Amino acid sequence: MTVPDFSASARWYREGHCGYHLRTMKSAGRILDLLEIERPGGDMSRSGLPDLVLVQDLRGGSRVSDCLGGGRFDVKSRKGALFLGAPNFALTSNVDIGHQMRVVAFPLAHWQNMLDEAVDGAFSFELAHVYDGMFESPAIRSALRKLWALWAEEGEPTHMLTRAAGCEILAELCRLGGVPFAPARGGLAPWAERRALDLMHSRLSEDISLDELATEARLSPFHFARMFKHSLGVPPRVYLTRLRMEKACELLEHTDLPITQIALAVGYSSNQVLSRVFFKQMRMSPSDYRRAVRDPGRSIP
Missing domain, CATH: 1.10.10 (Arc Repressor Mutant, subunit A)
Incomplete structure (x- = not known):
């Protein structure tokens, strides 16, 4: 099994600096890292790291005194609130009580060229009024919920899902920063x-x-x-899932392959992952589908 190559920020949190306790960490080739962390109150300052870091407070109720790249602020955090840390900026931060948070780290090496193109060369990480404290974004909160749910559903994070989710979040950050993504072109040739x-x-x-x-x-x-x-x-990720479901249905109907082998054949790491995705798409398990197509008169429980 290949060990993921985590971003500098993910490694910093993983090593437990400032008392961090890492609950979950997922990565897909350093395209984007997603972590869930707990830590007691106190100083959270650190030196600059080459990542754009998005933080969501999962509990709220803590007093946050911080400087993330846009000037010092002092706020009482709300549950679900978002904070953005500038890349290569030494953070000075203090939180009065223990808290739990989700962290999304965007390594600049994997995103800079795409961002430059997305805003016609006008992208800058000088998003001062996004860095200057707590902010709200229903679009980003929704993207984080979907990302976490899909990673839980599909097991190991896929490169396609990770890139697509990162684009969605960064597009909203650019919009909030006053540099929206360039208008969409037409379709593919x-x-x-x-x-x-x-x-x-x-x-x-x-x-x-x-x-x-x-x-x-x-x-x-x-x-x-x-x-x-x-x-x-539909996006490429959704289309790919449809193709995988179509192939899984074909194999379930026309072969006697074990479900574990079918899962691997259509790109899922285990029969459990295939079962979760299959049930979501088809509203029945792979085993029930196989029985139904081979014995149409049999009722499905």
């Missing part, structure tokens, strides 16, 4: 759509990335994702 779909079909069992699909279409990941949705009506 027919040849580009065909090559992308052929690649999806041929590599269903692999953790195919958005970057690989974009390269096949000779586009950047940012533009490819938006043009794909324009052409196919």
